[in-house]
Amino acid sequence: MQMSIVVLIISIVLFFVLFFGIGFILNMLLRMSWIMAVIYPFVAIFIIDKVSFIEYFTNSKAAFLDLGHRLGSLATADVLILSSGLAGAIAAGLTIKFLRKNGYQMF
Template sequence: MQMSIVVLVISILLFFVLFFGIGFILNMLLRMSWIMAFIYPIIAILIVDKVRFIQYFTNSKYAFGQLGHRISSLAIADILILLSGLAGAITAGIVIKLLRKNGYQMF
């Protein structure tokens, strides 16, 4: 299915802002600057894969095989959208570190 440029740009922006916001809030509450950057790959796997999460522990060979197949079949637009979410999570960590360095204390 073709995705228009407008939809792609809006999706990239939404994923960036969404994961920046979630990461910023988690970093403020948990006081761990990079928590969302570590959690994001798990979220991305859950978005991409259609296998139940428990199957990664019970039937690992099948689950990781399916994950590899699904990741290799992603379109460039999907990869860009997922990478923008990762960029938002990393940016949230950088912003929190800069704010704490400049004297702002979050909670």
């Protein structure tokens, strides 16, 4: 299925803002600057993969092979959208670090 450039741009901005916001809130509440950047790869795997979480433990080989196949078959637009989510999570960590360095204490 083809994705128009407008949908791609909106999706990139949406993922960046979404994961920036979630990361910012988690960083404020848990006081760990990089929590969302660490959690994001697992979130991306759950977005990409169609295998249930429990299958990674019960049928590991098939689950990881399916994950590798799905990662290899991602379209460029999908990679850009997922990368913008990671960029948002990293930007949230950098923003929290910057704010704490300049004296702002959140919770």
